Amino acid sequence: MWFCSAVGDHLYKRRYYLLSFLLVLVLVWIATFSGEALKIIPVFSATMQTRKDNLMDQPDNGASTPDQLYIPTQKGECPVESPLLQGLVKPHFESSLTMKNVENETKGVSEGGYEPSGRTARQSVAIIIPHRRRETHLIYLLYHLHPFLQRQQLHYALYVVHQAGDATFNRAKLMNVGYLEALKDHSWDCYIFHDVDLIPENDKNVYICDDNRPKHLIFGRNSTGYKMLNKIAFGGVTAFTKEQFEQINGFSNLYWGWGGEDDDLYNR
Structure with a gap:
């Protein structure tokens, strides 16, 4: 019994030393692996931060595709505030600019x-632009x-709704038509109704919808000293969710000629 016990005890000690040795090896391997992993993360983040900082210093000429220049540190939803925003960028209007220039210099766009x-x-946005006999304005707007x-960093599509013929212009009806056409393509989170002769200057004015109420995306323009003409002005560039727009039954189709439809929209 004792001998057997002694042999059993000896084997037990050998197994104990062997397991202890293996445990030490595992701990060393884990510590080494963890150390390497921790070294990779800050280097990667610093590299991405430098890339973003350099990008922010680049001038905007309307020709580059920011999304292709910025590589996110991880996949997922775009951040609440895009790292590509430049703030106030005054638009420039080259008289020689053509629609072909817009097509060639605007990258990453397919069928508008x-x-x-x-x-x-963060949101998918349909932008509806009423148009007739404003080709130059349209070129400048699309270019910027x-x-x-x-x-x-929006998912968007532009819908240019053209009124043909010589009848009196009906901006509101074109907006309604554009909305119905956009519904056929995608379930957009936001629908923005945009005059063709208004160009945004500051990209921190983000073109997204507010869940609580319709949104006016224009405070003022250069021709008015960047001031609102009146307190109830609600034209130019406005944003609605599908629910908001359908709750007020869209624009009135009864306004032919200039003015009136935006005040009617405000009252709705």
């Missing part, structure tokens, strides 16, 4: 739409609006 690559936009929206 754009979506950030590798991550999910595409990079403006891309810096905001």
Whole structure:
């Protein structure tokens, strides 16, 4: 019994030393692996931060695609505030600019739409632009609006609704038509109704909807000293969710010619 017990005790001690040795090896391996992992993370973050800082210093010429220049540290939803925003950027209007220039210099756009690559936009936005005999205005707007929206990292599409013929212009009816057409393509989070002759200057004025109420995206313009003409002005650029727009039954179709439809919209 004792001998057997002694042999059993000896084997037990050998197993104990062996297991202890293996445990030490495992702990050393874990410590080494963890140390390497911790070294990678700050280096990666610092590299991305430098890339973003350099990007913010680049001038905006309307020709680059910001989304292609910025590489996020991880996939997922776009941040609440895009790191690509530049703030106030005064638009420039080259008389030689053509629609072909806009097509060639605007990157990442397909059939009037754009979506950030590798991550999910905070909102998807349909922008509806009524148009007739404003070709030059349309060229300038598209040239500046595409990079403006891309810096905001939005999923968007532009709908230019053209009124043909010689009948009196009906801005409100074109807006309604654009809304119905946009519904056929996608369940957009936000619908923005945008005059063709208004160009945003500050990309921190983010083109998204507010769940609580319709949103007026224009405070003033350069021709009025950046002041509102009156307290109830609600034209130019306005944003609605689908629920908000349908609750007021959209624009009135009865306003032909200039003015009136935006005041009617405010009252609704």
